[in-house]
Amino acid sequence: MNEAEIWKKIEHFFEVNFQTEKNPPIETILFLIGVQELGSGQQKFTKDDKVNLIHIAVCRLLEAFGYYKFSHYDNDGFPHFEELEKLPDLKPNEQQLLMKKAIIQYFQDEEIELT
Secondary structure: OOHHHHHHHHHHHHHHHHOOOOOOOHHHHHHHHHHHHHOOOOOOOOHHHHHHHHHHHHHHHHHOOOOEEEEEEOOOOOEEEEEOOOOOOOOHHHHHHHHHHHHHHHHHHOOOOOO
């Protein structure tokens, strides 16, 4: 299965399991991965919390590529990451492609079943 096919299955996973719109925006997927990584379950999040959750997801996803390393949990239970390597300057479409690859890697590493 190629990356485009896997990506379609990942989008379908979010549509079915989280009732997201068809072809959910990458920010929605990042937010939901951040919620998963936080491990606090469904709750109301402030706008700042949502930004932090997306940041958690990005750090967690890019950990597999050697850009970040988990450091610790703070007193509120939020994970923190240490930057190991600066991200290269990427154009928006290159950022999108990197995040898609990282999300695919996350699903493979976490052995999340895609149907």
